[in-house]
Amino acid sequence: MKIEGSCHCGAITVAGEADPERVTICHCTDCQTGTGSAFRVSIPVPGTAFRMTGKPTSYLKTTADSGNPRVQAFCPNCGTPIYSTSPGEGVQPSYMVRVGILAQRDQLAPKRQNWFRSARPWVTAMDAIPKNEKQG
Ligand SMILES: [Zn+2]
Ligand SMILES: [Zn+2]
Numbered sequence: 001m002k003i004e005g006s007c008h009c010g011a012i013t014v015a016g017e018a019d020p021e022r023v024t025i026c027h028c029t030d031c032q033t034g035t036g037s038a039f040r041v042s043i044p045v046p047g048t049a050f051r052m053t054g055k056p057t058s059y060l061k062t063t064a065d066s067g068n069p070r071v072q073a074f075c076p077n078c079g080t081p082i083y084s085t086s087p088g089e090g091v092q093p094s095y096m097v098r099v100g101i102l103a104q105r106d107q108l109a110p111k112r113q114n115w116f117r118s119a120r121p122w123v124t125a126m127d128a129i130p131k132n133e134k135q136g
Contacts, residue, residue: 001017001018001019001020001104001107002015002016002017002104003015003016003017003018003043003045003097003102003103003104003108004016004102004103004104005097005101005102005103005104005105006101007054007074007075007077007078007080007082007101008075008078008079008080009075009077009078009080011054011075011076011077011078012052012053012054012055012056012075012080012082013052013053013054014045014050014051014052014082014083014097014101014102015050015051015052016045016046016049016050016051016095016097017045017046017049018043018044018045018049018097019043019044020043020107020108020109020111021111022043022044022111023041023042023043023099023108023109023110023111024041024042024043024110024111024112024113024114025039025040025041025110025112025113025114026039026040026041026042026113026114026115027039027113027114027115027116027117027118027119027120027123028114028115028118029115029118030061030070031115032118032120034061034072034081035081038119038120038123039113039119039120039123040081040098041098041099041100041108041110042083042084042096042097042098042099043096043097043099043102043108044094044095044096044097045083045094045095045096045097046093046094047085047091047092047093047094047095048091050091050095050097052082054075055076056073056074056075056076056082056083057073057074057075057076058071058072058073058074059071059072059073059074060072060087068086069086069087070084070085070086070087071084071085071086071087072084073085080098080101081098081100081101082097082098082101083095083096083097083098084096
């Protein structure tokens with residue numbers, strides 16, 4: 001399906017083609033730190049189908065939990081995480097685009113959870129946490 005989105009301030013936009021069956025939650029501690037939250041939700045977009053306007057700042061994490069160096073790209077103005085990819089010049093084979101920036105996020109429910117051994121223990125019990133429809 002076609003996907004498109006932008007960061008919080010609009011300086012960076014992305015578009016592409018992605019398979020909604022491949023939406024993944026990552027509970028690794030790098031994703032917890034990189035999002036400032038409990039987990040990250042991403043979808044792979046092939047490099048050949050990935051389009052972007054604006055220029056993200058990137059940070060090379062050389063000691064990722066996976067053992068593979070990863071480039072983390074985010075908006076230099078508003079800090080929104082945009083994607084991660086492999087290091088190197090030019091178009092990379094795949095971009096893990098952050099689902100929270102996409103207009104189609106309602107249709108992009110996660111299909112698997114990785115690094116569950118690092119998951120915060122409460123993520124499986126969120127339905128029991130009292131809810132407010134708006135700010136409490
Ligand atoms: Zn921005
Ligand atoms: Zn992760």
